[in-house]
Amino acid sequence: MTSQTHTGQTIIDPPEDGHFRNGGATNGSIAQPSPTTLSIHLTINGRDHALDIEPRVTLLDALRERLHLTGTKKGCDQGQCGACTVHVDGERVLACLTLAAQVEGRSITTIEGLADEDGTLHAVQAAFLEQDAFQCGYCTPGQIMSAVACIREGHAGSDEEIREYMAGNLCRCGAYPHIVAAVRQAAQELRS
């Protein structure tokens, strides 16, 4: 499957061995015959991707299993941990509770699309490194995507506000003090 981007670049999607399988998000429930297969286009990090999917496929599974954009993590897969946070039209949302079909026509940004083309890290990514704002790192892409939006929304004015507006991103290692420090630092840099 190929598709054209606005820059004329052709993206070749991964082969079908990366195909979404029942069980990933379905807890082993019995597969029902698919009523329909949808042919959709998703705009991810400025590139257009064509996909044939079942209607029930979430944006998270489409990203990870079909497009091999595995930076977006699957934590709880039920909207409680924030590991799958991505931006849709510039706003942070949970990819695990978003149907892929629903965001056709929207602009999606994942952690892979945050750094500059030349590899220069986003200020929030750099601040997470500098402040050592993680241990195992599994929640980190979601934390960073959430933090970028948190700062853009104007909800990073104090440590208290950062804690409240970052509450949707759980860190089981408990790196919260350093995460707050990283968001505070990045917010200051982005304001100046």
Next chain:
Amino acid sequence: MRDFSYVRADSVEAARNAAALPGAMLLAGGTTLVDLAKCGVAEPSTVIDISHIEGLDAIEVDADRAVIGALAKMSHVADHAGVKSHFPAVSEALWQAASAQLRNMATIGGNLMQRTRCPYFRDPQNFPACNKRAPGSGCSAIGGVTRGHAVLGVSEACIATYPGDLAIALVAFDAEIDLGERKLKVEDFFLAPGATAEQEHDIRPGEVIMGIEIPGSAAARRSTYLKIRDRQSYEFAAASAAVGLELEADGRTIRDIRVALGGVATKPWRAREVEDALRGKPLDEAIVRKASELAMGGAVDHGANHYKIALAPRVIARAILKLGETA
């Protein structure tokens, strides 16, 4: 998750027609429907995506009223300057709900349709008995772990707590819900379980929530939402109160007061006994605390949720006294 057909509705008319089909469910933000489909609770045969319908997300606020479209996002309503100044309890109920990500997804109409977080309701594989899911099958919560369950508006069929925050503020300030052909009080839109726990909302097949309207008032302008929970953020209420206060010109006699409760009842719970006991009375801590106890008349606990009977009146009293300290 069982698979389903996906249809995008481009107009309210198309959504109404599609919603009348058996097995069809509307998809707005997806935070309830996709979640419950993963749990095996929701099994739509067709999902009607209404999130791309134009013109249903307007937020219009002045001193007289707030009119909010069904597809307005929780986050946008919470941050709206007019909502913050004329209806602070509504803004506070919204930003204290869920997480920033979920509030960016969830819509006002979808918020009113959210289902209980009763763990037995959400786990059909391990707990087949649930009168909400399967009428007549029984209630797994009664006799189970009930720490989060309701003490007000319960029945022998169901003790599941209404989980939302926004609707608590809406019933306190007499908001209406617009269903297109008819409008009704938000308070009447929600149904206590009685013998028909499966009926949670007064909404009929083919009806689509168009929006809500909240009348402005002095009590709405001087209002707050106090939410007490097991952790500081991103958690459902153990008990919460939406409270509005209007004082007479003497600055201490209560002219109008509104009290509604969350986290303790099977539906958004207006505490009129408390309001009636306080109207015309001085804003005095002892009087407020005594009146707040009246909210728990008729409360029935199931052991582990007994603490809510003591907690809720304190939440009400603290919210009223906090408002009294503000100018």
